[in-house]
C-alpha cells in the first residue's frame with residue numbers, strides 16, 4: 129500500500145501551538161495573535177476549523193452572557209449560579225475570570241457578523257433565560273473560525289494529534305505535539321514554546337442509547353474523542369473532577385435540546401398520567417443531599433434524579449408539554465427553528481415518528497454520561513488561576529497553565545469551571561492564549577526534543593496499519609482475526625465496560641467499589657488487547673487513536689469515581705455503597721496524576737475555596 133511507502137514527515141516550529149480549533153482553540157489562536165504580534169501562532173485541528181467541534185452544526189443560543197453593560201448580571205452572580213448547580217464544587221477563581229471577560233467575547237462575535245436576536249422594546253440582546261441569549265446561529269462556527277484563521281500564522285486542518293512532545297532537558301515541560309494527516313497519512317512534528325490544549329470533551333466513553341447504525345447519534349458531538357484529557361494525562365498533568373460526568377435530560381431518540389423550550393416557550397414536564405412529579409421526590413432527594421435540594425435554581429443533577437425516580441417508580445414516560453405553547457404561532461416557529469439551527473436530527477426524528485409537538489407531547493429521557501468541562505459539569509485539567517484572584521494554593525504559574533509547564537487548558541479541557549458553554553470556552557481560550565504568550569516571552573528559548581522520542585512515537589502511531597497489513601493475511605474473509613481487533617470492537621468493549629461498571633444507562637447510573645474495581649481489571653485486559661488494534665486505512669487509524677484517548681480518559685473517570693466515596697451528584701451517578709452527599713469529608717476537589725512509566729495513578733484531595741460570598 130502506497131500509504132506507508134510515500135509517507136512524508138512535515139516539521140513545523142511554532143511559538144504558540146493550539147491543539148484543537150473549536151471554540152476554545154479559536155479563542156486561543158485569536159488572542160495569542162493580539163498579544164504576540166510577531167509570533168508564529170499555529171492551530172492544529174483534526175477536522176476543518178470551518179465546521180469543527182461541538183458547535184459545528186450551529187447553535188440557537190449563547191448560554192453564557194452576563195449583560196454587565198445593562199446591569200443584568202455580575203461575575204459574582206455567575207460564580208454563585210455555577211457553584212450552586214455543581215453542588216458547591218467549583219473553582220470560583222476560574223469561573224469569576226470567565227464571568228468578567230465573557231461579555232467582551234460576545235460583543236466581538238456580534239462585530240464579526242453573528243446575527244443576534246434583539247428585544248424590540250429595549251434593544252438589548254433577547255434573553256432566553258437568565259444567562260442565555262438567542263442568536264441566529266447556524267453559521268456561528270464559520271464566523272468564529274474566520275477570526276482565528278486571520279489571526280493564525282498557519283492553520284493545519286485534518287491533523288489528528290496523538291501525543292505531546294516533552295522537553296528532553298525538563299521532562300515536565302511541554303515542547304510540542306505529533307500527529308498525522310488523516311487524508312495523506314503524512315507524519316507531523318510540531319515543536320513549540322507553549323502549547324494550548326483545546327481539543328473538546330468526550331462522547332462515546334459510555335455506551336450510548338443509540339445503537340447499531342444509529343450509534344453516531346449522541347448528544348455531545350460524536351467526534352469529541354477525549355483528546356483534551358488523553359493528551360495531558362499521558363504526560364502526567366493533574367486532572368480534576370473526572371468523576372463529574374454529565375447526564376442530560378433531552379428529547380428522546382434525537383437528543384434535541386430542551387433549554388429554549390423550558391426557558392423561552394415556558395413548557396413544563398409531566399409523567400405518563402399527566403401529573404407533576406418533581407415535588408413527589410422532594411423528601412427522597414432531601415434525604416440524600418440535604419439542603420442542596422432547596423437551592424434555586426434546583427441543580428441540574430437533582431432534576432434528573434426526580435425524573436429517574438419517577439420512571440423507576442412506573443410513572444414513565446416523562447413528557448414535555450408542548451401542545452399548549454405551540455398554539456401560539458410565534459412559539460411554534462421558535463420551537464422548530466431551535467432545532468433547525470442546532471439539532472436538525474430531532475426534527476427528522478419527530479417527522480419520522482409522526483410527532484407534531486403542537487398535538488403530541490414528546491417524550492424526554494436521560495442520556496448516557498459524557499465527560500466534559502464546559503456544560504453543567506467540570507471535568508478537566510487542574511490549572512493555575514488568575515494572578516489577581518486565585519488563592520495561593522490554586523496558583524503555581526501562569527493563568528490556565530496545567531501542572532505541566534508550558535501546557536495550557538481551555539474550554540472542555542479545563543477542569544473545575546462549568547457553565548462556560550460556547551462563549552465561555554472561547555473566552556477561556558483567549559485567557560489561555562494570552563498566558564501562553566506571557567509564558568513564552570518570559571522563557572524565550574525553544575525546548576529541546578529528543579529525535580529518538582520522535583522516531584519512537586512515529587512507529588507507535590502507525591503500528592495499527594502494520595498490525596492490519598500482516599494480520600489480514602491470516603484470514604480469508606470477514607472481520608474477525610486471531611491477531612488484531614478493529615477500532616470499533618475496542619470502542620464497543622470500552623463503552624460496555626464503562627456502562628456496566630462505572631454507572632451508565634443500563635445500570636441506571638449506579639456503581640460501587642466492587643464494580644469499579646472489577647471495571648479496572650477488565651480495562652487492564654482491554655489495554656493489553658488495544659496494542660493489537662488493526663487499522664485498515666487512515667480513517668481507522670484515526671479511530672484507533674481516538675479510542676486510545678478515550679480509554680485513558682475512561683480510566684481516569686473510573687479512578688476518580690472510586691476515590692470519591694459519596695454520591696455528590698445524584699442524577700449524574702450513584703455510589704450505591706455511599707448513597708449520601710458527604711460534605712464533611714468530600715467538600716473538596718479530587719485530583720489525579722497518571723505516571724506513564726509505572727502506569728500507576730495517584731489520587732489526592734484539594735480544598736474548595738469559596739471566594740464569592
Ligand SMILES: Cc1cc2nc3c(=O)[nH]c(=O)nc-3n(C[C@H](O)[C@H](O)[C@H](O)COP(=O)(O)OP(=O)(O)OC[C@H]3O[C@@H](n4cnc5c(N)ncnc54)[C@H](O)[C@@H]3O)c2cc1C
Pocket residue numbers: 147148149150151152153172173174175177180181182183187188189190191192287288289290326327328329347348349351352353355356385471502503538539540541548549550551553554
Ligand atoms: C448538542 C450541543 C448543544 C449545545 N448547545 C449550546 C448552546 O445552546 N449554547 C452554548 O453556548 N453552548 C452550547 N453547547 C456547548 C458548546 O458547544 C461547548 O461548550 C464548546 O464547543 C466547547 O468548546 P471547546 O473548544 O472546548 O470544544 P469544541 O468546540 O468541541 O472544540 C474541540 C476541537 O478540537 C478538535 N480536536 C479534538 N481532538 C483533536 C485531536 N486529537 N487533534 C486535533 N484536533 C482535535 C475537534 O475537532 C474540535 O474542533 C452545546 C454543545 C452541544 C454538543
